[in-house]
Amino acid sequence: MSNKMHVKLNVNGADHEFLAEPRELLIYALREKLNITGPHVGCETSHCGACTVTMNGKSVKSCTVFVAQANGAEVTTIEGLGSPDALHVLQENFKEHHGLQCGFCTPGMITRAAKLLEENPNPTEDEVRFGIAGNICRCTGYQNIVKSILSAASELNAAKSSSNDVVGQKEVEAAQ
Numbered sequence: 001m002s003n004k005m006h007v008k009l010n011v012n013g014a015d016h017e018f019l020a021e022p023r024e025l026l027i028y029a030l031r032e033k034l035n036i037t038g039p040h041v042g043c044e045t046s047h048c049g050a051c052t053v054t055m056n057g058k059s060v061k062s063c064t065v066f067v068a069q070a071n072g073a074e075v076t077t078i079e080g081l082g083s084p085d086a087l088h089v090l091q092e093n094f095k096e097h098h099g100l101q102c103g104f105c106t107p108g109m110i111t112r113a114a115k116l117l118e119e120n121p122n123p124t125e126d127e128v129r130f131g132i133a134g135n136i137c138r139c140t141g142y143q144n145i146v147k148s149i150l151s152a153a154s155e156l157n158a159a160k161s162s163s164n165d166v167v168g169q170k171e172v173e174a175a176q
Contacts, residue, residue, distance in 0.1 A: 007071050011036060012080030022068035026060075027051045029067045030077065038078035038107040042136075049135030052108035053077050059115045061108075061134070078107035081114055090114055090152045099148030101139035109135045113149045122157055125150065 004019040011034060018033045030036045030053070042050030044063050051062040054076040062075075082088030090110045093099065100106040109132060116123065116131035123131065128149045129142070137145060 005068060005071070007067050009034075009070060009072075010074045012076055020067045022066060024067045025063055026053070026055075026065040026067055026070045026075075027062040029070075030062060030075070036077055036079055039111075040104055040107060042104070042108075046134075047136065048105070049108045049112060049132075050105050052112045052135060054111060054115050059112050076111070078111050081110065088114065089155050090117075090149065093148040093152040093155070094145070097144050097148040097151055099140065099145045105135060105137045105139075109137065109145060113152070117149070117153050117156060121160075122153060123150070 002021050005022050007018055007020050007029070009016045009029075011030065016034055018029070020029055020033065027039055027041055030039055031041070039053055039062055040050040041063065042048035046061045046064045049061060052059055053062045054060070055062075055065065055070060055073050057074075082091045087095070088110070090113050094106060094110060099109075112132055112135050113128075116128065120127060120131070125146055128146050132142075132145065132149070
């Protein structure tokens with residue numbers, strides 16, 4: 001006997017409603033009910049990080065979250081960070097700096113890296129390595145992943161600085 005519950009999720013800015021067993025894992029709801037296949041099913045034990053998403057502002061491994069726990073949550077997956085026509089700065093840097101090989105870990109890695117850079121906009125190499133420690137890559141050896149994240153941080157900081165310079169200049173001009 002299964003008791004299904006009505007679930008509401010906001011995924012990548014879009015509202016979704018569906019029926020699911022409370023014990024269903026978020027990763028399966030995303031992939032099978034909503035056809036959001038960026039997060040991958042890897043180890044199913046929270047060790048690999050291939051299923052990493054951002055839920056209510058925190059990085060979580062969606063293979064460890066019951067859909068009942070996620071009910072009402074805001075979830076961001078790799079699909080919510082960029083598009084083929086407008087890549088997120090992390091996606092662009094992973095491409096530019098060869099931060100991926102087979103690509104299996106990449107959605108979770110980039111999703112985690114986006115949250116890491118939100119939490120720490122100017123990380124050191126050691127902070128990046130620590131920040132992505134819960135995401136395993138079997139192919140790259142991590143060097144190019146770290147390089148990609150640091151490059152993205154640099155670009156984001158330069159853009160922020162440039163934006164602040166423009167705002168500051170407008171404030172100076174308005175004060176004159």
